[in-house]
Amino acid sequence: MTRFKLNNRHTWAWLVNLALIVLTIIISVAGYKAYQRLDNMVSELQQNAEQNYNLLILKDVSFFVNEMETQIDAYRNNPKSDYIRNFNASLDNSQYLIDSLKTNYFERDEMIQLCDSLSDLIKERAKVQTKLTAINSDLLENTLEDLTQKIERMPQLLAEADTITPEKIGFFKKTGRIVTNALKKKENRIKADTTVALTQSEKLQTEIMSELAKAKEESMEKGSDLRFQLSTLEKESQVFQNKIIDVINTIESRELEEGRDHVKGIQDLASDTNREVVIFSALSSALLLITLISQLNYVGRNRKHQALLREAKKNAEELAEAKEKFLANMSHEIRTPMNAISGFTSQLLKNAQPGEQKEQLQIIKSSSDHLLHLLNDILDFSKLHANKVKLKQEAFDLKLLLNDTMRIFEEMADEKGLKLKTSFDGIPNFVLGDEHRLRQIILNLLHNAIKFTEKGYVELSASVQFNSGDQVSLRIAVKDSGVGIPKDKQVKIFEEFEQATVADEAKGTGLGLAISAMLVKLHEGEFLIESEPGKGTEMILILPFTLGERLKEDVKEKDENLIHLSGISVLVADDEPFNLKLLETIFKSHDIKLVQTKDGTEALAALQSQVFDIAILDVKMPGLSGLEVVKKVREGKGKNHRIPMIALTATVSEQEMKESLASGFDRILRKPFDENALLEMIRVETMKTKMKKSPAAEIVTxxxxxxxxxxxxxxxxxxxxxxxxxxxxxxxxxxxxxxxxxxxxxxxxxxxxxxxxxxxxxxxxxxxxxxxxxxxxxxxxxxxxxxxxxxxxxxxxxxxxxxxxxxx
The missing domain is CATH 1.20.120 (Four Helix Bundle (Hemerythrin (Met), subunit A))
Incomplete structure (x- = not known):
């Protein structure tokens, strides 16, 4: 039944996802089609706007045609050059507008032909109007010219008379000008006021009237012909005018008809677009609804998953806390004897004479120190997984490290009859890096090589693979003649708690190579393996380093052993007799008063009864712990409530370290501790107390x-x-x-x-x-x-x- 429900739920999930995909595709298609229709609608609206613009152009053409008529009529009544210029400008504007109209009618041959016809008609009508103006002008100018010529001849004719005088001649000229002006104004009047002799005036009047009568007769004959031409041209102009109006009306009707078609098309397109938008909205609503249902379902499942995750996290935290407590307890139990081993080895090295025994003690000291580092690595294994371990950058002697590392395994190799080889070709003396981490990697590789080699040799070699300035890339290899590793197992051995074969599980935990691989990655280096079953294995490290120099202080490393304490009283409390004995040995060469107690109860009693300069208390003791003792002393306001107190602990927990400082300890010293660090700590803390108590003169001294x-x-x-x-x-x-x-x-x-x-x-x-x-x-x-x-x-x-x- 459960399996059926599970399958049913999965089926619904697949159906919902499929529906979402299908709806998304349909909505995309519908949206694209709606967009296309909207784009077409915009194009149609733009085209309709262009048609309305064409109608405006036609109205402007009509205006300029009428303006041509107006300007030519004005010129016929008053022949000024401005009217002719306006006439020509109107003609040019009309032609320009028609050309613009033809551009808008691109690929519309019928409308282009209508525009060409309109342009030709306007031009022809302009020619007719120009001829009409010329005929009117010729009619008037011919009449005036004939009269003027005859009047100008009158003085010559009268001069031939006997009694003519200069005043009479001026009279005739004056009379000629008056007649000329009268004819130009189309008035046939003669204005003259003369005071000449009667006989001569009558004779002159007779001549003038006779000439005027002849000029009138000739003018009427010529004017009749010109008026006929004028009437013909006016009719022709009217015909062109009517044709122009017909063409303009035709174009306007075509534009209006196409506009109505466009409007109808736009209406149909809008209707289709509205339908598409409705479909798009409906599908979008459906998609939104399905998405909402899917999201609600996802939120519900997510809450269940979060609840499971919270429960798993809680279990993991509880497991981590239990693991941390276990490691802390294990660390405490291991560090306590390690403190004694390391401490007594250091004391023996002080008095050991140079030779084989001192070398053996140095190996013990180096091995114990490395064992302590390995213990820290196991405790910080989670930090290695999270890449939180930081590499130090300190100058160290590379050759010395390699030789010391090899010496650690001399006895182990001798027991198996193996030959140890070294080859350090051209490597630098000093490099900057983490000496301990490099030692740890090489120790793991050498230990595995000797462990899995029954006969033959183990070789440690080092060489420079690449060198650029102060950067150097080292090739460090460990080669053996052991059993070898099959190809399909070479990756597996770098996994945590893994071995190449089941038989190898009795020889170790399988953690060494895993830690080494993580440390090589932390160095940003490479870890290579070359192996063949029955022919041995070569583990190769490619690690980058920076060239360094030997520190001047290295040659004076033992100078710090000159620290000497005198004139102080020290209380030591520890439940481990080895630690008490070690502290007693350390303080033996100093002029101090030492009081030892085996638990917290004895330590509290001593602090309440005697005055001390400093107290060294183990944190975990039977009876009262070191934390409880320091709290009671600080709160009691007794003899020693202000003296410096040092916590001696084997714990590595940061929380316990903080609790120690919060309880009243001034300093914390981890086991196993360095003798010089302990002595320096005591010297500084007691010096502070002395500063507070002593007068200025003693301070100077x-x-x-x-x-x-x-x-x-x-x-x-x-x-x-x-x-x-x-x-x-x-x-x-x-x-x-x-x-x-x-x-x-x-x-x-x-x-x-x-x-x-x-x-x-x-x-x-x-x-x-x-x-x-x-x-x-x-x-x-x-x-x-x-x-x-x-x-x-x-x-x-x-x-x-x-x-x-x-x-x-």
Missing amino acids: EVAKFDLSGLSEMGDDDFVKEMVDIFKSSSARSIENLKKAIQLKIRESLKNEAHKMLPPARHLSATDLVKALEALQAKADKETFDELSIRIAEIETIYNGITAALKG
């Missing part, structure tokens, strides 16, 4: 050694005061920056701030402060941040002592 004489030689008192002020302000800022650098874990800032503080300290000849700053600058890239914080506390203590002495 103990921790605040300085000398202002050098500054006095360089300048006056004001100069010395100014330099001291600069030292105080700049050093105070630098100390604060050092503390921030520790919090942010920025090593480069530690070196920079120490470098800034050195010149002012040297000017004051503050030798202790200069030594402390130089040590911080040298160790900034090598020590842990806990160890570096101790150095910064020492610097601050010395600085406070100097400033207090300067005030005194």
Whole structure:
């Protein structure tokens, strides 16, 4: 039944998805068709707008045709040149508009022919109107010209008479001008006012009238012919006018008819588009509804999945918490004996004479240190998976690392009769990188090679594969003559808790190569394998490094063993007798008063009854834990409630570390601890207490050694005061920056701030402060941040002592 429901649900899911796909395709097609129709509608509207524009052009053509008529009539009544210019301009405008109309009628031959006809008719009518104007002008000019010629001849004729005088001649000229002006105004009147002799006037009048009568008769004969031509041309002009009107009306009717067709097409197109939009909207609504149903279904299933995920997360967190507790307990149990092994080995190395025994002790110390690192790797295995492990960049001796790593397996190889070979051709002496991580990779490879090789040899080789400037790519290979690895198993061996064969499971956990592969990836390198069953295996590493130089402080590595404590009382509380014995051995060479207790109850009693300078308490003890003891002491306000207290713990949990500091501990020291780190921590913490209790004179003698004489030689008192002020302000800022650098874990800032503080300290000849700053600058890239914080506390203590002495 469950399987049927599951299949049914899957079927519905497939149907819904299929419906969504089909609807999406249909909606896309419908939307595209609607878009096409809308585009066609816009095109039709644009075309209809062009037709309306054509009608406007036709109206303008009609206007200019009428304007031509108006201008020619005006010229016939008053022959001014402006009217002729306006006439010609109207003709040109009409032709230009007709050409524009022909452009709009592209590929419409019928309409183009109508436009050509209209253009020709207008031109012909313009010719007729021009001829009419010319005939009217000729009629008037001929009459005036004949009269003028005869009048101008009158003085000559009268001169032939006997009694003619100059005044009479002027009279005839005057009379001729008057007649000429009268005829031009189409008036046949003669205005003259003369006072000549009667006989001569009568004779002159007779001559004039006779000539006028002849001119009138001739003019009437010529005017009759011109009026006939004028009548003919006016009729012809009217015919052209009517044709022009007919052509314009034809074009307008065609435009209006096509406009109606376009409007009808647009209406039909709008109707179709509306139908398409309705279909598109309906399909979109259906798609939206199905999508909504699908989303609601998805949300419901998602909530169920989230509930399952929350439950799985809770289980994973509980498992991780249980794993963390298990690892913390395991770490505590392993670190406690490791502390004794590492500590006593260090004590034996102090007094061991050079030779085979010292070399064996050094191997034990190196192996124990590496075992501690491996323990940390197992605890931080989840960080490796998440790529949260950071590689250090420190200068180290590459050849020394390879040789020391090989020496660790000499005894193991001798027991199996194997020959160990090394070949380090042309490799650099010092490189920058993570020495421990490289050692860890090579140790894993060598251990596997010796473990799976029964006879023959194991060879460790190193060479430079690529070199560019200060960048170098190293080829490090481990080759053996062992059983070899089949091709189908070569990938499997790099998986966690995997072995090449079932028989190999008895020889290890299968974790070493997995960790090595992850570390090689962290180096951004390559891990290659060449192997053949029965002929051996070669594991090849290609790793990039930066060339480095040997630090000057390396040759003085043992100088820190000169730390000596004296005149202080120390309480030590630990339930492990090995740790008590180790601490007793460490403090044996120091002039201190040591009190040892085996549990928290004894430690609390001692702290309530005696005065100590410092207390070192194990966090986990029977009875009262170290956390409970420090809380009671701090809250009790007794004799030791302000003394520095150091937590000695084997835990690696950050939460437990925070709880230790919150309970009242001043410092935390992890097991196994370094002797020098412990002594330095005690020295700095007790120095702080002494600073608070001692007067200024003791501070100057103990921790605040300085000398202002050098500054006095360089300048006056004001100069010395100014330099001291600069030292105080700049050093105070630098100390604060050092503390921030520790919090942010920025090593480069530690070196920079120490470098800034050195010149002012040297000017004051503050030798202790200069030594402390130089040590911080040298160790900034090598020590842990806990160890570096101790150095910064020492610097601050010395600085406070100097400033207090300067005030005194």
